[in-house]
Amino acid sequence: MSTAYEFLKANQVFHLATVDGTRARVRPFGFVMIRNNALFFCTNKTKDVYKQMVKCPDVEMSAMGSDGKWLRLCGKAVFDESREAKVQAFAEGPMLLQIYPKGADEEIFVTFCLKDAEATLYSFSEAPKKIPLL
Numbered sequence: 240m241s242t243a244y245e246f247l248k249a250n251q252v253f254h255l256a257t258v259d260g261t262r263a264r265v266r267p268f269g270f271v272m273i274r275n276n277a278l279f280f281c282t283n284k285t286k287d288v289y290k291q292m293v294k295c296p297d298v299e300m301s302a303m304g305s306d307g308k309w310l311r312l313c314g315k316a317v318f319d320e321s322r323e324a325k326v327q328a329f330a331e332g333p334m335l336l337q338i339y340p341k342g343a344d345e346e347i348f349v350t351f352c353l354k355d356a357e358a359t360l361y362s363f364s365e366a367p368k369k370i371p372l373l
Contacts, residue, residue, distance in 0.1 A: 243358035243372045244278055246302060246310045247271045253302035253310075255280075257291035264291060268300070272331045274324060277352040278312075278372055281328050281335070284347045292316040298353065308362045310370075314353025324350040 247253055248271065256265045266288060272279050282289050292298060296315040303309045325343035328350055329335055339345040360368045 241370065243310060243312055243356075243370060244271065244273060246304065246358075246360070246370075247278070247300075247312075250302045250304050250310075253300050255288065256299045256301070257288055258295040258297065259287070259291050264288070270328070270332045270335065272328060273373055274319075274327055274350070274352070276373065278356065279319070279324065279328070279350050279352045281332075281348065281350045283339075284349055289349065292318075292351065296354075308360055310358060310360055312353065312356060312358045312372075314356030316351045317354045318349055318351045320349055 251269050252267050253269070254265050255268050256263055258264075264287070268280060270281050282292075296317070298314065298316050300312040301309060322343055325345070325348060328348075329339075329342045335348075336342055339348045356372055358370050358372055360370050
């Protein structure tokens with residue numbers, strides 16, 4: 240896997256860390272897509288994770304591969320509430336309809352990308368290596 244996108248797709252549970260006041264908060268995510276030459280994710284405007292990213296957009300994601308390598312992806316969350324982004328998300332992740340049955344018409348559903356994102360691949364046996372996002 241030579242890109243962050245490939246790594247996230249191959250290791251479908253990854254964790255997003257946000258800042259909540261003075262505390263870190265981590266939760267699992269599993270959806271990623273490419274849009275406008277960036278990695279995009281999705282969430283729900285009623286969740287604490289959304290509120291935390293609005294207040295402090297600096298986030299980091301981490302995913303562990305079965306080969307013992309792990310990815311760290313950091314950047315600033317930037318939201319895209321466009322209908323086009325929502326349509327693409329539901330087309331690429333039809334399982335999202337189980338959570339958001341209105342699909343792209345779901346008002347609380349939102350997509351986001353990471354501005355100024357950087358991806359680094361780590362290993363116990365090799366030095367950390369920057370990898371392309373896409």
